[in-house]
Amino acid sequence: MKIAISQSNYIPWKGYFDNIALVDEFVLYDDMQYTKRDWRNRNKIKTPHGLKWLTIPVEVKGKFYQNINKTKISEVSWSIKHLNILKQNYKKARCYNDVIDFIESMYLSATQVTISEINHHFLSHICNYLDIDTKISFSSDYRLLEEGKTERLVDLCKQLNATEYYTGSAAKNYMDESLFTSENIDVKYFDYSNYAEYDQLYDDFEHAVSILDLIFNEGHNAKYYLKHCKK
Template identity: 45%
Template sequence: MKAAIIQSNYLPWKGYFDIIHDVDVFVFLEDVQYTKQDWRNRNRIKTPHGPKWIIVPVTGGIHQKIFDVKIDYSSNWIEKQKRQIEHSYCKAHYYENYKKELLDIFIKNFDSLSELNIFAIKKISKILGIETKFSKSTDLNVDGTKDDKLIGICQKIGANSYMSGPAAKNYIKIDKFSNANIELEFKDYSGYPEYPQLWNGFEHSVSIIDLIFNCGDKAPNYIWGWRNGKQ
């Protein structure tokens, strides 16, 4: 069984969902330290003026676990962000088809950033036809840090294969996974084809909502289907 263990991000890019699609179990790593200026509470969309950030305001400092981070609802960021998304994508080919389903993530006030992110990721995974099983590290109660924690989670859920993002090649201890009889695989993000996208130029590193609004039910072809000749 293959697993991936990654922090929840806000409306992640297509590569995040490529990993989810490729594994049997995807574990949200939420009992680790929250990092600011990262993808946990923000992402980018393509606007008429180029890529712009969409941000979820949060409370508290950096010395929090991800699952402890609360959303700051004191400002009208939800309405502002919905207008920003509508202005950027109202002319997209599939905007009307998916706007209600995607913008529904803003209907409920979530207690924590994790809850919002996980809700949105599961909803988008369903739109993309992904059938991967989801779990949370907070439900598994595995101690340890860094590689030891990842290995412990794999062992707890019975995974003998672990998929990581390519950046982890710089710090992950390959021998630890080998000694634990866990096969280690690094996702390759190269080769993604361009798709019909609004505004000038093309941007790969934007939220998945860009791909869905522009390509609709053909979106999976530009994430994983292209490897099998589907586009």
């Protein structure tokens, strides 16, 4: 049983979807603290004037502890604004006419209340478009986790009967891998190198942008630019 646990991102980059495709269950770590100016509620797209952040406005109550799954959207019209920005900047993309109905439907149905639910909405729809059928769940769906950064992850893996745990290489800086080993869980690290370039709009090629950039430019061939799916 292969498991990955990650905080949810808004319309994340292609590597995030490779992570999802690689495992049997992808757990959104939604009962963790929401952090400002992070990937939870924003991501980048390309424009004729350079990279641009698309940010979902959320309610943040001062400096108090606030979980991701309790963080609410603060402006109901955000989805229309983002959709219009995408249309404006990708109208010349090669597959615009093929994908705009899918993109528009996804945004017009994004009426959820919290950022956690919104992200799950987009992740689910995009995974379906990319033919990724991995189960996506929330950490809050499971029983109360143990205290400690690594202990919580191990506990969640045990509840899922995981034999392999996948994570990013940055986790090496804070994670105690021996706690997984003691529970007979192998730790694997994602490889984000050597992604193929595609016919992208505007200036120099940029990998670190939303998956929507790839979809606008490559349409249903987008999945072939992910590592798990080759032609």
